[in-house]
Amino acid sequence: MTHPDIAADALVCSARGCRAPARWALRWNNPRLHTPERRKTWLACATHRSSLGEFLDARGFLREVAPLAGSPTLEEWTRTTESQPGEREE
Numbered sequence: 001m002t003h004p005d006i007a008a009d010a011l012v013c014s015a016r017g018c019r020a021p022a023r024w025a026l027r028w029n030n031p032r033l034h035t036p037e038r039r040k041t042w043l044a045c046a047t048h049r050s051s052l053g054e055f056l057d058a059r060g061f062l063r064e065v066a067p068l069a070g071s072p073t074l075e076e077w078t079r080t081t082e083s084q085p086g087e088r089e090e
């Protein structure tokens with residue numbers, strides 16, 4: 001499992017194989033591993049916000065979902081939710 005560094009101006013979705021710019025921060029906590037105040041963060045593009053959120057929520061880990069600062073307006077991301085095919089690597 002890779003753990004890419006997160007650069008402030010290059011926030012990319014945490015979903016496997018996705019390189020879309022992140023729009024959301026999903027903050028979660030695994031009570032078996034983490035103290036209650038600890039927060040892990042996954043970044044999600046508009047496309048993966050729901051699937052990553054459901055993954056965490058199904059396990060009871062999800063604590064909050066916050067829009068990333070500096071992200072485009074809601075109108076902007078609803079127009080750009082389609083990812084580009086053909087650029088993915090496994």
Ligand SMILES: [Zn+2]
Nearest residue numbers: 013018045048
């Ligand atoms: Zn994504």
